Amino acid sequence: MSEEHHPHSGHNHNDCIEAALETAEQLCTEQGQRLTKVRRRALELIWESHRPLGAYQLLAKLAEEGFNSAPPTVYRALDFLLAAGLIHKVESMNAFLGCAHADKVHKGYFLICDECHNVMEFDYQDIHASLIARAAEQDFELRSETIELTGLCSACKAAGASA
Amino acid sequence: MSEEHHPHSGHNHNDCIEAALETAEQLCTEQGQRLTKVRRRALELIWESHRPLGAYQLLAKLAEEGFNSAPPTVYRALDFLLAAGLIHKVESMNAFLGCAHADKVHKGYFLICDECHNVMEFDYQDIHASLIARAAEQDFELRSETIELTGLCSACKAAGASA
DNA sequence: TTTCTTTTGTTATAGTATAACAAGAATTAA
DNA sequence: TTAATTCTTGTTATACTATAACAAAAGAAA
Ligand SMILES: [Zn+2]
Ligand SMILES: [Zn+2]
Ligand SMILES: [Zn+2]
Ligand SMILES: [Zn+2]
Numbered sequence: 001m002s003e004e005h006h007p008h009s010g011h012n013h014n015d016c017i018e019a020a021l022e023t024a025e026q027l028c029t030e031q032g033q034r035l036t037k038v039r040r041r042a043l044e045l046i047w048e049s050h051r052p053l054g055a056y057q058l059l060a061k062l063a064e065e066g067f068n069s070a071p072p073t074v075y076r077a078l079d080f081l082l083a084a085g086l087i088h089k090v091e092s093m094n095a096f097l098g099c100a101h102a103d104k105v106h107k108g109y110f111l112i113c114d115e116c117h118n119v120m121e122f123d124y125q126d127i128h129a130s131l132i133a134r135a136a137e138q139d140f141e142l143r144s145e146t147i148e149l150t151g152l153c154s155a156c157k158a159a160g161a162s163a
Numbered sequence: 164m165s166e167e168h169h170p171h172s173g174h175n176h177n178d179c180i181e182a183a184l185e186t187a188e189q190l191c192t193e194q195g196q197r198l199t200k201v202r203r204r205a206l207e208l209i210w211e212s213h214r215p216l217g218a219y220q221l222l223a224k225l226a227e228e229g230f231n232s233a234p235p236t237v238y239r240a241l242d243f244l245l246a247a248g249l250i251h252k253v254e255s256m257n258a259f260l261g262c263a264h265a266d267k268v269h270k271g272y273f274l275i276c277d278e279c280h281n282v283m284e285f286d287y288q289d290i291h292a293s294l295i296a297r298a299a300e301q302d303f304e305l306r307s308e309t310i311e312l313t314g315l316c317s318a319c320k321a322a323g324a325s326a
Numbered sequence: 327t328t329t330c331t332t333t334t335g336t337t338a339t340a341g342t343a344t345a346a347c348a349a350g351a352a353t354t355a356a
Numbered sequence: 357t358t359a360a361t362t363c364t365t366g367t368t369a370t371a372c373t374a375t376a377a378c379a380a381a382a383g384a385a386a
Contacts, residue, residue, distance in 0.1 A: 034383085036333070055373065068335060075374065076334080091254040092309050094342095094373060111303050124297055130290050131312060138283065139317035140274050146255050148309040149294060154302035197352085199364070218342065231366060238343065239365080257342060257373095 016100065017047040023102050024086050033084060038067050042077040043086055043098065051117050052095030090119060092148045097121070109147040115156035180210040183261055187249050190265060196247060201230055205240040206261065209250055214280050215258030253282060255311045260284070272310040278319035 024043055028035040035043075045061050046053050055074050063069035078096055081087040087096050088108035097119055099108065107128060111120045128145070135142040152160065187206055191198040198206075208224050209216050218237050226232035241259055244250040250259050251271035260282055262271065270291060274283040291308070298305040315323070 034332080038334080070336065071374070072336085072376090073334075091311070111298060111301060113303075114306060120301065120303075122297065122301070124293075127290065127293050127297065130287070130293065134285065134287055134290065135274060135312060135314065138274060138285070139320070140276075140283075140312075141315040141320055142312055143277060143314040144312070146309060146311040146313075148254070149298060149303075149305055149307070150309075151298065151306035152304040157302070157304055197363080201365080233367065234343070235345090235367085236365075 013048075013050070016098075017044060020047050020086075020098055020100065020102070024084070027084060027086070027102060031084070033080075038062065038073065039077045039080050041065065041067070042074065043081055046081075046087055046096055047098040050119070052090045052093050052097040052119055054093075054095045058096070088121070090148060091146050092150070093117075093119075107145045107147065109145075110149065111153070112148060112150045113153035113156055114150050115152060115160070118153060120153070176211075176213070179261075179263065180207060183210050183249075183263065183265070186265055187247070190247060190249070194247070196243075201225065201236065202240045202243050204228065204230070205237065206244055206249055209244075209259055210261040213282075215253045215256050215260040215282055217256075217258045221259070251284070253311060254309050255313070256280075256282075270308045270310065272308075273312065274316070275311060275313045276316035276319055277313050278315060278323070281316060283316070 021040070021044060024035055024040070027033075042058060042062065045058055055071070055078060058078075059069060059071065059074040062074060067073060078087070078089075081096075082089060084102070085105075086099060086102045088099050088110075089096055090110060090112065093112070097108075097110075100121065101123065106123055109122050109124065109127070111122060113119075127147075131145060132142050184203070184207060187198055187203070190196075205221060205225065208221055218234070218241060221241075222232060222234065222237040225237060230236060241250070241252075244259075245252060247265070248268075249262060249265045251262050251273075252259055253273055253275065256275070260271075260273075263284065264286070269286055272285050272287065272290070274285060276282075290310075294308060295305050
């Protein structure tokens, strides 16, 4: 599948999807959560794009496959997947992205390309630590972090330079 | 750059508003931009709340005062104020906040209280530098940063503890 | 089986944002 | 000053994002 331009170009994305789904099954089993058909398929569809997927884009894909096509269906699935840590929401895009590290507790930090709209998740403990420390200086107890950086990815920079 | 937006700092907020409006006038004049009636009043209304204001909340306030009450009116004003750096958008709240440092080029980093919904802007050069460096490691050219941290503010932590 | 809980179906509505084109106001050029 | 230009606002319509509320069905537990 996917020959399209994406940040981890060169890898076999099917492996990503398979691994993610397997992790999801495991985590849900461990936590006594049910990865139902629609939840599982939603996760799979989100993973099939490296780009974050909007709720209604996802809804359309699910509808094509015969799932119920009312908004609550997809938002419920998304809520479940978010709560389980299997996906992240990119706030600045109102879109959702599979998480490749669902088995580790972490915050989603993102690099978003303005040009190709691909999103890369990154995880830097030093920045996380700095943020906690800075918040603590204000006597602020940190709970969640939305870290979304936009700009030009490597590939788009190269493409722009040669254009 | 950190106390101005704080809900419980006991300052005279009218001074904030006045200062912000004066800065806005100056910046617009310098840059040959027009701070029209509706733009100016929108900025003032945003400043009159410590909490970020939603577009439609703002629209309602403007409508009360006889301004045109169709959505484009408020979104145009917001677009102008954003472009001029006079306000920030808090992505995770779909809401807008006056910037107390519009005269300095900077990114808006926010501490958002889950309890009282007040927002504090903070600015830490070291975190900014780290983010640029980390992005550069991925050959990613950083353009914008959305940094929104949620949790419990000092006052709400205290209130919760004593409750 | 019966009961309880979780999940899904369904309809309606709330909330956020932009497109497209017309009209008006301000600036500039002639 | 008038005409041309540019910027701003008015107006209508629509697209996009998300949730409320209640009914029905499915799954787990008793
Ligand atoms: Zn992740
Ligand atoms: Zn790119
Ligand atoms: Zn600011
Ligand atoms: Zn608070």
